[in-house]
Amino acid sequence: MTDPQNALDHLLNGYLDDELNEAERTELEAMMLKDERIGLRLEELAQANSEFIExxxxxxxxxxxxxxxxxxxRLSAEESQAAFKDETDNVITFPIWRKTTRFIEHHRAIAAALIMGVGAVVLQPAFTDRQSQSIMPGTSGIIMAQSQLGDALETLASGSVVEGDGVRIEPRFSFVASNEAPCRVVDVASGTEAGRLIACRSDDAQWRIQVASYHQAPADGASENYQTASGPYHDVIETYLDQVMTSEPVASSEEKSLIATGWKQPGAEKGN
Amino acid sequence: MSKNTPSNKEIMDAVPHIRRFAYSLTRNAADADDLVQSVVERILQNGTPEDVDLKKWMFRVCRNRWIDTLRASKVRQTAEPEIEEASAPSPSSEDVAGSRMMMNRVQSAIAALPDNYREVLTVVAVGGASYKEAASMLKVPIGTIMSRLGRARAMVAEEVGYHD
Incomplete structure (x- = not known):
């Protein structure tokens, strides 16, 4: 290749790569108008470039x-979990399957109710909207004591269900967290959404949602197809349980006693 | 140097571009994927410097890894590039046969490029780097970038003979 050809190619490549200033660009375009061989050369180089990219x-x-x-x-699965977590400040994810497996061994009666619930949980809409006044916590996670959810957390035994205003609430089981706070895993559902949450009772006698997630129920209402036991969402609650649940769920008799005493744990008064 | 940790989504969005970039360098899909994997793992482990464009940073890491690989195998200038044919459907017609011949000529021309020419063309044409960015990435003067780029495109054009 001759030097002039080389210099021309440099200009043409600069033109292709948008590296020329306005004056150089204008000059080159004028040259192309005068000499069609320059235009043909540009075409060749552009085609070579295009072929290379292709x-x-x-x-x-x-x-x-x-x-x-x-x-x-792996990245995709992690991203799904993270995205879901981000979208659900006031939401809850769940399945407790690892914990539940142990739970089943010791609490078969409650386990039976729990297993029956899985796959059949289909909720009515308004879980987060119409019913928001009654069941959803504020930004602090506090659940109003007089709300439907507040009542259920305080008084409803695990495995029992309460329904009203299009919302179904079912405590799954209770456990004592690593900080000694009594906590409950609860399913909440409306017509179009199903959720699970973990709420713990603080020293001021208020239940606070610690973690929660919900899913849209299938549009066709095929409740039997609603899967709560699989998918990335469950990991959120399961992860939380792994962090705070250091012992077995409380037995049904123990839970009954806790409910009767306003969730005062044996020895708590002595200890404090 | 402070670090930035890109999200998995950002990394996944960049991967197709990095894969083309890697393939453009290696001319071998499996080698390209090995390269991409090592780049992604490196980003996951170390993050990126702050204020860098993730894709461009991954291009840079990819190119550096490729060079390391070449050095390790000591085949940079002598390797016979392998070109894998895309598994595209091949309806039979003379036109398709003609296109295929042209494609083979293009592939041969690209494969025949010296590594350092193909590298510059990859960084600029596939990676979208400016000459200045390419010079920085490859640690050569801008004049060298322009020269190699010009030669690379000219070689492909001459080998293929568009206007013959």
């Missing part, structure tokens, strides 16, 4: 290696 795009049609594909799947 050849790189060929890889899009080649499946990823298993290893890279697995890495992408």
């Amino acid at each position: 050849s790189a795009n060929e890889v899009d049609s080649v499946p990823m290696t298993e290893s890279l594909s697995a890495l992408m799947d």
